[in-house]
Amino acid sequence: MTKELTERQKLLLSLIIHEHTRTAQPVGSKSIVNQFGLNLSSATIRNELATLTELGYLRQPHTSAGRVPTEEGYRYFVSNLVQQTNLPATTRNTISHQFYQAPQGLVQWLRLAASVLANHSQAASLVTAPHTTRATFKHIELLSTRATQVLLVLVLGGGEIRQRILSLDESVSQENLSELSAHINGLCQNYSADDLKSRHEQLSPLGLIVLDTIIEEMRLSSTLVTGEVYLDGLTNVLTEPEFAQSELARSPMRLLEERTLLNDLISRTIMTEEVGGVQVLIGGEGTWDELRDCSVILTRYGIPDQLTGAIGVLGPMRMPYGHTISTVRFMAGLLSDLVSEHLVE
Amino acid sequence: MTKELTERQKLLLSLIIHEHTRTAQPVGSKSIVNQFGLNLSSATIRNELATLTELGYLRQPHTSAGRVPTEEGYRYFVSNLVQQTNLPATTRNTISHQFYQAPQGLVQWLRLAASVLANHSQAASLVTAPHTTRATFKHIELLSTRATQVLLVLVLGGGEIRQRILSLDESVSQENLSELSAHINGLCQNYSADDLKSRHEQLSPLGLIVLDTIIEEMRLSSTLVTGEVYLDGLTNVLTEPEFAQSELARSPMRLLEERTLLNDLISRTIMTEEVGGVQVLIGGEGTWDELRDCSVILTRYGIPDQLTGAIGVLGPMRMPYGHTISTVRFMAGLLSDLVSEHLVE
DNA sequence: ATTAGCACTCTCACGTTGAGAGTGCTAATT
């Protein structure tokens, strides 16, 4: 599959991608020579380009236009040629500072992460809240709001909070509720959803309802993407020239908007990957039609097997991969640190 | 200001707005006669159109094109001519059902409301979580996550939940924390932020930190727009022909994305208005440049002075006002019912 | 007050055209 390229071909592929990323235009043999002052004539370049085109790494929009990288071209580039530039120390510090200055709180951090990432990548960013694959019970609180309504607040292992309103058949006093929650708190400490099922001894009918609700919420929380997905920089996508006609921009935007599509994308892309590895999805890879002209860069953050989330960007396929991958990786590291410092027991 | 129009002029204004809403094209005298079969000649219509143009209600894109409504025209229409069609009973039922079937929970309801509203209005929808202008303390829970980290969960009057991570100088046991929270819970029941300041008797240093945090969170929660704003249907805006060039679509989208802008818009628009009144903001009204070609329809929902939020849509100025206003009003009513049934004590 | 008629204006879709950029191929050069 990965045909060996000569060094010169690799160089040319890199140059074309670099140039096309900058200008959004097809790039021709002559302009390569001018731009980069190689010791070669345009004719030689043309020959090389012809073979790269045959190999499927380049493409001509029409017979006599310059070359444009294909999806294959980008893939080869990302797999073999891209060089990860570490972000400059000053940038890294600026970003870190923002986090340690900001008010402490998971939601604020995630929102900030999305915003920073969107700015630095000039693309749309997405961040999911971290969650435990194996949720453990930590604490509940039952609060009566009005006669037959009860607000159930459930705290899970990593500090994840879920709430739910219960409608009862008859009214229950706050004292009874407090008693019940104390009872359940004692009974269920640190259990997982599966273990909880066997804990219904000595529980009142109301207690059983509560327990079932708890189990249900814990199950819900165990799907990979749970709760909010924090998005930012959607309009960055609209800025790119390839999405000048709004019709083209609509499909990637729709994907970000539709919860189900987005969840699907995140789970399938990230599923296999360990924390640390960055996934690059170029042009939908045959599965996501909406992403024909887009690339998605995604990675996990958090503590493996304990509390992990996903963070990444969606941008045009014509994207500065080196820089973007570095940025995503750095942000993931930052969030991992925050999570392990503040949220894990 | 509001010059009196003859009945015929009103009719013509309505017809033009109706037709232009449908086609997104300038509408000419002839096409009015054809479409609506008035007993008038096109020449008569032209005379009327000329006066309407002089009055500032209509505008010609160029000398010999049809007429297009101006902002003024839309304002006059909305103030004097629009007829609120109640949504058909079947639609109303379908929507209600969705809510009573859906899993109970504020977040789900708000999300669903945004989604339904976006679909029925074919515009971008926005829904803020309801909150109390005068937040009252209901309950806290303190949970130790790791040595010196404490998770503070705060429940406010209307069931609003806020969470915060506290970093302490020294570690505190969970028993001490439980004791402290029980103490504070007893001490502060139903107090407002201002009242809480005077409750620091008999509190340990840690207790004071917690109390300050509580007060701060309650203050935060008292700004009109707090926490999440649920958006949906952003891509509906991209569909409209007037936003075919993505550049034009970018500004309204940006406004929806920038938290600060959005909050500003919501608070300033809604501030004055009572629950029940629907605010229509046409073309930015000189204040929001980003909305030059857009209209915003916003209203409050909830229980006045107790627990209110905002719900509305943002769409192109060329919008079926009658239908959209009805829809927004209906959704607001629905949410009000849900809130008063489930969230108010 | 309304209308028929007409001259006028302006846009838009369509076709033409020429410059420019880029290509592939061939034959010559290193």
Next chain:
DNA sequence: AATTAGCACTCTCAACGTGAGAGTGCTAAT
């Protein structure tokens, strides 16, 4: 064998011209 100069060829794109069509305002008649 690799590289290069040269050249004919292709295709896009912006510029221009043109004519049909839609709509207007005005005037004179009803």
